[in-house]
Amino acid sequence: MAQQVFAYIIHKEGVADDTALEMIAAARKLDPDASVAAVIAGAGAELDAVCRELVSSFSEVWKIDNEALAYVNAEVLRRMLVRILPKDGIVLVPHEHFGMDLAPGLSIMLDAAYLPDAVDFEGVEDGKLKAVREEYTGQVSTHVHCDISQGAVITVRPGSFKADESKSASGKIVDKTAEAMEGGLPGGARRFLEVVEAEVGDVDITKSDVLVSVGRGIEDEDNLEMIFDLAEAMGADISCSRPIVDAKWLEKSRQVGTSGQTVKPKVYMALGISGAFQHVGGIKGAPFIIAINKNPKAPIFQAADVGIVDDILDFIPELTDRINEMKG
Amino acid sequence: MEILVCIKRAPDTSENEIEVNRDGTDIERDDLVYSVNEWDNYAVEEAIQIRDKMGGSVTVVTVGDEDDEEVIRREMAMGADHGILLSDETFKGSDGRGISAILKAEVEKKNYDLILTGAQADDGAGQVGGILAAMLDWPYASLVNFIDVIDDKKIKVGREIAGGNQEMHEIDLPCVLSIQTGINEPRYVGIRGIRKVASLEIPVHTAGDLGIAPESVGESGARTKRLDYFVPELGEGAEILEGSTEEIIDKLLEFLKAKGGIK
Numbered sequence: 001m002a003q004q005v006f007a008y009i010i011h012k013e014g015v016a017d018d019t020a021l022e023m024i025a026a027a028r029k030l031d032p033d034a035s036v037a038a039v040i041a042g043a044g045a046e047l048d049a050v051c052r053e054l055v056s057s058f059s060e061v062w063k064i065d066n067e068a069l070a071y072v073n074a075e076v077l078r079r080m081l082v083r084i085l086p087k088d089g090i091v092l093v094p095h096e097h098f099g100m101d102l103a104p105g106l107s108i109m110l111d112a113a114y115l116p117d118a119v120d121f122e123g124v125e126d127g128k129l130k131a132v133r134e135e136y137t138g139q140v141s142t143h144v145h146c147d148i149s150q151g152a153v154i155t156v157r158p159g160s161f162k163a164d165e166s167k168s169a170s171g172k173i174v175d176k177t178a179e180a181m182e183g184g185l186p187g188g189a190r191r192f193l194e195v196v197e198a199e200v201g202d203v204d205i206t207k208s209d210v211l212v213s214v215g216r217g218i219e220d221e222d223n224l225e226m227i228f229d230l231a232e233a234m235g236a237d238i239s240c241s242r243p244i245v246d247a248k249w250l251e252k253s254r255q256v257g258t259s260g261q262t263v264k265p266k267v268y269m270a271l272g273i274s275g276a277f278q279h280v281g282g283i284k285g286a287p288f289i290i291a292i293n294k295n296p297k298a299p300i301f302q303a304a305d306v307g308i309v310d311d312i313l314d315f316i317p318e319l320t321d322r323i324n325e326m327k328g
Numbered sequence: 329m330e331i332l333v334c335i336k337r338a339p340d341t342s343e344n345e346i347e348v349n350r351d352g353t354d355i356e357r358d359d360l361v362y363s364v365n366e367w368d369n370y371a372v373e374e375a376i377q378i379r380d381k382m383g384g385s386v387t388v389v390t391v392g393d394e395d396d397e398e399v400i401r402r403e404m405a406m407g408a409d410h411g412i413l414l415s416d417e418t419f420k421g422s423d424g425r426g427i428s429a430i431l432k433a434e435v436e437k438k439n440y441d442l443i444l445t446g447a448q449a450d451d452g453a454g455q456v457g458g459i460l461a462a463m464l465d466w467p468y469a470s471l472v473n474f475i476d477v478i479d480d481k482k483i484k485v486g487r488e489i490a491g492g493n494q495e496m497h498e499i500d501l502p503c504v505l506s507i508q509t510g511i512n513e514p515r516y517v518g519i520r521g522i523r524k525v526a527s528l529e530i531p532v533h534t535a536g537d538l539g540i541a542p543e544s545v546g547e548s549g550a551r552t553k554r555l556d557y558f559v560p561e562l563g564e565g566a567e568i569l570e571g572s573t574e575e576i577i578d579k580l581l582e583f584l585k586a587k588g589g590i591k
Binding site: 100 | 491
């Protein structure tokens with residue numbers, strides 16, 4: 001494969017995101033001989049710090065350094081990237097909130113194929129990449145052919161490739177700022193205003209040792225009572241998955257997941273939670289995970305240590321009674 | 329404000345276990361319960377709320393066949409003013425780019441101020457909004473969980489980012505937004521509402537009506553193609569506790585005590 005591979009680097013406060021080294025692993029799976037160039041945008045000293053960190057892992061680090069990118073707006077960056085990237089390149093972007101904002105439109109502007117949320121690559125043949133994706137929140141997988149011969153933008157699911165920590169490159173930093181700014185600062189139709197920080201709830205679940213976490217399987221707001229009872233009996237705090245917050249049954253500060261809180265308990269009990277990767281991505285520190293779900297195929301059973309296949313509406317009240325009996 | 333919402337009919341995953349069919353060509357569809365894609369339903373609710381405040385109309389559109397009419401009717405029962413079905417043999421096998429090209433042709437038939445899509449659907453791709461915006465050369469924001477209409481030229485939007493934080497932007501109209509769940513509380517649609525729209529004629533626009541070259545969409549225009557469905561090889565996974573409920577609880581309590589799960 002003669003096409004150049006690029007990895008878009010997400011960073012914060014002068015440190016590259018965990019996905020940076022995962023992108024190298026993904027690129028090597030795509031093409032074992034690939035020389036992978038990192039592409040990074042930001043401003044000033046923070047950007048320079050990340051670039052210095054990246055040269056040990058990438059053969060080249062293409063940086064775009066501009067005050068207007070101190071907080072990167074995908075609408076601005078996309079138009080800059082089109083000015084610097086070759087049309088037939090393969091661009092890997094992490095499939096998270098920024099990548100999802102940037103990547104689909106980038107593929108159109110580069111006239112490249114778009115492959116979203118890849119979790120694995122299984123080789124390239126006749127210009128066609130065979131990739132693995134998941135559908136229906138991970139209940140089934142698919143093989144997908146993507147014609148990358150005229151270039152491709154591929155978003156890669158965070159955590160699906162093992163980070164390449166070999167630090168085997170001694171790359172160079174290539175300043176692409178002038179090229180990216182040719183014709184002026186683009187993308188003015190969407191103007192970044194501010195980041196509104198999440199409201200802090202009455203309980204900080206990121207500090208909890210034991211979490212009783214409730215999901216869609218609770219079915220009705222009135223049923224939450226049994227979760228409160230169980231948590232009280234166990235001396236646990238209550239967290240939840242996204243549908244419970246969407247329904248406004250619990251506050252956003254209790255949501256575990258990539259768009260919610262990252263928790264590090266000792267014990268995590270997932271009740272009626274299917275276990276989409278966005279949810280599991282918010283559970284760190286290798287807790288002991290207990291999953292109770294009536295669907296034996298729910299992905300949560302892959303993440304859990306111990307599983308019980310049952311309807312939580314039947315199981316929870318019995319469990320609570322037993323705990324209360326035990327405690328006398 | 330003229331608003332177009334792009335919707336899709338999808339199996340309701342909270343009601344269904346999804347399984348691969350025998351030869352891996354599709355999922356087992358016989359017993360599936362279909363509805364409007366969850367994210368799209370939030371998008372339609374948001375469009376209705378904006379219309380009720382600002383005036384104008386809400387149109388829902390989908391690419392599909394006669395089976396997909398039901399989700400158009402459902403969203404019209406919810407309060408959308410118009411529904412359009414984009415349907416043609418040549419559309420079959422379209423990838424995200426093809427679907428977006430078809431939608432673009434429909435968008436260009438009228439002067440819309442705002443286009444909403446769901447942030448993602450059952451395939452988890454989350455691509456149509458961003459691709460459509462780039463094809464139209466309109467500004468775009470993804471994962472939108474807040475909209476405030478400032479005037480007929482611009483709106484303020486919030487994007488859902490990591491850690492429960494929200495990224496605020498001002499964005500010029502016309503624009504495309506992909507809507508995240510939780511932005512509102514979609515209204516309930518009752519049987520009576522569905523009955524009222526049951527006999528409405530849903531206009532169907534074909535490739536010819538839209539001036540779409542057949543080779544640019546469908547399988548021939550697709551650069552990505554699903555080859556098969558399969559059940560991933562799973563790791564060991566959880567130790568599943570078995571027995572009577574009482575026995576299961578006995579074992580669970582042992583684990584909880586050992587791991588510090590009961591204080």
